[in-house]
Amino acid sequence: MALVQQQPQSRTQAQQKLEPWRDPKQKPYVRVDKVTKKFDDFVAVDDVSLSIYRGEFFSLLGGSGSGKTTLLRMLAGFETPTEGKIFIDGVDMSGVPPYRRPVNMMFQSYALFPHMTVEGNVAFGLKQDGLPKAEIADRVREMLDLVQLGQFSKRKPHQLSGGQRQRVALARALVKRPKLLLLDEPLGALDKKLREQTQFELVNIQEKVGITFVVVTHDQEEAMTMSSRIAVMNKGYIAQVGTPTEIYEYPNTRFVAEFIGSVNMFAGRVVESEPDHSLIRSEEAGCDLYVAHPGHLAPGSPCWVAVRPEKIVISKDPAADAVGRNQTQGTVREIAYLGDVSIYDVDLDSGKRVRVTAPNLTRRTEMPITWEDRVYLSWRPFAGSVLTE
Template sequence: MKSLGNIRRSFAPWADPASKPFISFRNVTKKFGDFTAVDDLSLDIYHREFFALLGASGCGKSTLLRMLAGFEQPTSGEIVLDGADMTGMPPYRRPVNMMFQSYALFPHMTVEKNIAFGLKQDGMPKDEIADRVGQLLKLVKLEKFATRRPNQLSGGQRQRVALARSLAKRPKVLLLDEPLGALDKKLREETQFELMDLQQNLGLTFVVVTHDQEEAMTMADRIAVMSHGKVVQVATPAEIYEAPNCRFVADFIGDVNIFDGKVKAGGNGVVEIAVEGGPTLRTATSDTPASGSSVGFAIRPEKIRVTRAAPANASVNAARGELWDIAYLGDMTVFHVKLAGGNVIKASSLNAQRAVEDPFTYDQEVWVSFDEDAGVLLKD
């Protein structure tokens, strides 16, 4: 499939048939008694990739990360890292390190001693430890805080100490389990970009577990959306958002309107869908379903126009309704429009101008409309 949306960097080894995965989960299953946390899962991650495991609580993403770290062993299947089978290998022998959500810093140690702890355990010479710690303090911009203890640092600073300690032994893969969950919103957003820059500068493979969609969309080269121990879709953030492969992904990622209907007609890359209590939909598709089959149609709020006047072609992808709710959010305004058949459509509009002349009001009659290529057909 053609790449969608903006691309942060020219990096797509998964699209090159000659590229070999750096990490492979091969038919991995993990059971805890009668409960299956990970269900016959196969997944490839590439060298220098920033990869995100995204899903709701209990979907199996943290269990997958812990199996890669060696804290859990698969019930069946195998995990291969850089050509080596990790089956049965203890955590301390694996070329990975994990940064936990709680940071797990030693409260009685200074910043530099926290970072140096693992290196001392490995018996590295003191002068080499000092050099390595100095490099890492500079990398995470904490040179002035080297002699402080964790309780003398802010949440963002403690997060950086934990990151530096995770990188001290120069792992091939850094695993991050909800790494920004303890930070406030503004600091979390700043740290996301810092992690991206750091990952690219170091040239390491990062695998992050998160339930925060925005976090995954911001940082990751690719995202694996998980549900009930399985991977539902693996793709770039833009492809996940613009071209979800099923109803679950469309509904899980961001805001979306989903209509259920039956195929009226199709051909030449376009299909028409009849929606009970809603507009007739016409959408572009590369795979036309059979006439009369039940399908879903997903469209994002920002793809929908809200106007006072009817569009030029009001017979398809357009409907008249009543403004039910209006939410002014500063950068955008969100509208809930109730159609004559009872369906409610969510639309959003960017507030590009500082002042709004003749604003929309509650209970006002409006039209909603969108283009043929604005939504995506869902077959399940």
């Protein structure tokens, strides 16, 4: 949880310079135009349109069967869209076979050639272009140094560890300097510790080589850490595209809100809808919910208010400025102490269970809140999001 909250902020600072999607004059580098892919009757990718800009680290995030891998394979040319078109750097890719596309892919299984050395694997793509031997050797060495595998160049893939194999696969895909690098669950086969290290390594390498990355992942933490933007996919369609902060703080649907991180969802009905706020009456929450975003729903319409656990303040005393809004009462049922934060599960008087995370600012032994305590939960006007579906 802590990582999820911290990373988007540190990334967004670096991204202030690079946000081409906000600039209408910028031309997208990769354009997916109303692409649909059907396998017999099954619709794997459903009318997807995407614009990806040069130098982006773009993630396709979704559960299994969400169509993210199929979309990636269509970019690589292994699958042909049933409908729609894909443009890379302005060129229509329909009918272009994989071996003629300016695209390279890092496979989930790495797909290293078992009968070739590390060097042979990395050189393979360059040999296909018929480059001079000396140039191939130079570029292979340079690339192996970049991924810190210089001394392993004569080894065969089965003599390497999982992390080393992953880096060979990356080097092999990068060495041709493709216009677009596709990565299918690039960290999926690594253990947790190595995965966290490699996330940052991958971002550093991407910044160094400046190649546009499109990554498929099911791991939201991974996507949040690495990406400039994320497309959340569900059942073949794109639920939301945005920066990690936008996806996390301003989910546009219940699906996105619940898929990324954990969230408390209060059912209610719109009472006031104004240009600067909405007021939602919710029996489940036990109080009125004031959301300081432009109201987009007519009064009376049913909706949900999503509030992230870390946005809620848990206290034994009521907040001074609450006036019956965004403040409710409940009883602490469960406490999980995770070191840096504690997770509290609180049962509201309506029976609704709410999750709250709070940083452990003081030593645990001075526990201020304990089991079966009556507590006040409150949050700020900007904390919630009003969702309809």
